[in-house]
Amino acid sequence: MKQVEFWFDFASTYSYPAALRIEKIARSSNVPIVWRPFLLGPIFKGQGWNDSPFNIYPAKGNYMWRDLERICGSLGIPFRKPSTFPRNSVLAARLACSFAEEPWLAEFIRETFLANFAHDRDISDRAVLASVLEIVGQPESVIDLSQSPDAKTKVRAATERAMSLGIFGAPSFVVGSELFWGNERLETAVAWARRRD
Amino acid sequence: MKQVEFWFDFASTYSYPAALRIEKIARSSNVPIVWRPFLLGPIFKGQGWNDSPFNIYPAKGNYMWRDLERICGSLGIPFRKPSTFPRNSVLAARLACSFAEEPWLAEFIRETFLANFAHDRDISDRAVLASVLEIVGQPESVIDLSQSPDAKTKVRAATERAMSLGIFGAPSFVVGSELFWGNERLETAVAWARRRD
Numbered sequence: 448m449k450q451v452e453f454w455f456d457f458a459s460t461y462s463y464p465a466a467l468r469i470e471k472i473a474r475s476s477n478v479p480i481v482w483r484p485f486l487l488g489p490i491f492k493g494q495g496w497n498d499s500p501f502n503i504y505p506a507k508g509n510y511m512w513r514d515l516e517r518i519c520g521s522l523g524i525p526f527r528k529p530s531t532f533p534r535n536s537v538l539a540a541r542l543a544c545s546f547a548e549e550p551w552l553a554e555f556i557r558e559t560f561l562a563n564f565a566h567d568r569d570i571s572d573r574a575v576l577a578s579v580l581e582i583v584g585q586p587e588s589v590i591d592l593s594q595s596p597d598a599k600t601k602v603r604a605a606t607e608r609a610m611s612l613g614i615f616g617a618p619s620f621v622v623g624s625e626l627f628w629g630n631e632r633l634e635t636a637v638a639w640a641r642r643r644d
Numbered sequence: 645m646k647q648v649e650f651w652f653d654f655a656s657t658y659s660y661p662a663a664l665r666i667e668k669i670a671r672s673s674n675v676p677i678v679w680r681p682f683l684l685g686p687i688f689k690g691q692g693w694n695d696s697p698f699n700i701y702p703a704k705g706n707y708m709w710r711d712l713e714r715i716c717g718s719l720g721i722p723f724r725k726p727s728t729f730p731r732n733s734v735l736a737a738r739l740a741c742s743f744a745e746e747p748w749l750a751e752f753i754r755e756t757f758l759a760n761f762a763h764d765r766d767i768s769d770r771a772v773l774a775s776v777l778e779i780v781g782q783p784e785s786v787i788d789l790s791q792s793p794d795a796k797t798k799v800r801a802a803t804e805r806a807m808s809l810g811i812f813g814a815p816s817f818v819v820g821s822e823l824f825w826g827n828e829r830l831e832t833a834v835a836w837a838r839r840r841d
Contacts, residue, residue, distance in 0.1 A: 494701050494703075504691055504812065506691075506810050506811070506812035507812050507813075509810055510810060510812065510823055510825060513822075513823070514824075514825075517822075613703050613706055613707060614703070615701065615703035615704050615707065616704075625710075625714075626707055626710070626711075627711075628707060628711075629826075629828075631826075631828050631829070632828070
């Protein structure tokens with residue numbers, strides 16, 4: 448059985464529903480998942496964009512917000528359009544990369560996404576992340592540990608790895624040498640992991 | 645029961661599987677469909693692109709070709725990567741816009757997509773379109789009828805209408821005031837048409 452790598456950015460809109468539903472879908476299919484936080488910013492810069500394409504291309508952006516609202520509605524996931532988009536996700540990515548092996552990682556990821564896309568909170572704010580850490584039973588001091596050079600290197604390495612895998616957006620799912628892009632391809636990726644080669 | 649408007653460009657890669665499967669899906673759900681050929685070129689130009697984004701952004705393009713291959717494979721649809729991409733779809737669009745009410749329209753659309761994406765034929769070539777017309781039982785002279793100022797106006801009006809609907813890519817599906825973008829959203833669009841308001 449292959450695993451599904453879930454590549455996401457905490458600022459990425461369509462990563463939000465994917466992050467909330469992936470564990471249940473993967474578990475019911477008995478497919479292991481690996482959380483792969485990275486930063487879209489450097490990848491967008493490589494494509495010549497200094498902002499989210501949803502801000503650069505208004506028709507795409509207008510569509511996305513309505514689409515996300517519909518998707519969250521149909522999944523029963525709370526949604527409030529963030530007052531700032533995209534939010535700076537560097538600190539959250541450092542935390543997720545630093546504590547990749549911790550049992551509280553998945554819940555931390557989901558709660559951070561909820562903070563951004565359901566509660567309209569600024570996930571670059573230390574106090575906001577401290578409150579997320581409190582929910583998952585961790586002290587605020589965890590944030591200091593994630594500020595080490597090692598943590599920064601991990602985020603950079605993850606982003607470079609994403610680029611080398613051909614990832615150009617989020618969420619993306621990697622199964623062996625296959626790449627799937629977009630929230631609605633999650634089921635396809637999980638099914639691919641169950642294929643016999 | 646609402647209808648689903650299927651907005652597509654004959655050069656658009658993901659429009660190909662959508663065009664081949666929409667009629668069966670809509671029919672089995674008892675949802676009427678309306679074929680809406682238009683041209684992506686002017687819409688891309690409005691976004692500052694003089695080429696397909698799949699050519700401008702190589703990572704996106706590489707992904708798309710592999711993804712399309714997988715999608716066609718899983719649907720049992722033939723696929724050969726066109727040796728030229730994107731192909732000029734103006735003449736095919738004029739034909740589809742001119743003969744929107746003809747009973748052979750749907751088959752013409754499917755056969756034109758097959759010519760482009762299964763048989764690697766140049767759909768801007770009059771002889772290629774003549775052979776497609778032959779398949780659907782129509783004489784080559786139909787092409788001349790589609791070259792009238794009226795036919796050109798129809799294509800331009802369709803493209804302007806697409807823009808005013810917020811369409812930024814293809815395939816797109818319009819159900820009332822709702823827009824859905826992408827081949828894999830076809831089922832969602834059809835389900836939306838069956839909702840009671």
